[in-house]
Amino acid sequence: MNSTEAAAAPSTSITVGNGSADAAAGAAKPAAAPPYRIRLVRLVKREMKRPGGWKRSLACFDFFLRLLAIAAFVSAAVSMGTDSEMLPFFTKDFQFYADFADFPSLMFFVLADAAAAGYLAFSLLFSIFCIIKPLLTCPRLFLLTFDLLGVALTMAGASAAAAIVYLAHEGNSKANWVAFCMRFQGFCQQSSGAIIASFVGTILLMLMVALSALSLRRH
Structure with a gap:
């Protein structure tokens, strides 16, 4: 090969570009963490595979419902x-006032809801024990039994109070009972709100009964 051919021959060169450096840098970067929802789903699936995992999940939900029910009954x-x-x-001799203590049904309502709130606060200990030991049946049987009693008590109190408040709102023309709430609007509105909160707490108690019955299954 003469000098002319050597000059005409193309020259080849090997260059190291930024691609290999970028690839190495990309490999060195840690993988991005999955979103919070994906991690939560994975945690739930992992928990469900453990022995008694689904019962522990029900116990955690039961504990949350008890907190909500306590707030409802206390309010x-x-x-x-x-x-x-x-x-x-x-006038000089007469004062027109309304008080819940003048109605035995409303007194029973207050006592029933206060008793239910006290029981639910005490039952939180058993609910926590069910979270720690989800395979035990004795705490769950205790909760199921007394939750049923709580449903009966609060439903009776709320129903009796609702009947009185309904008569106060609507009256009864056949018995010549006038609508009490035409004058005492603030009293009736506050009592109506209390009854609604009590019914919400009773519904939450019913859900707790269903959860307790479901967690007593062997499989």
């Missing part, structure tokens, strides 16, 4: 227990 009892109203006009 209902406090709202009804502080319900009173006095009309601005009165």
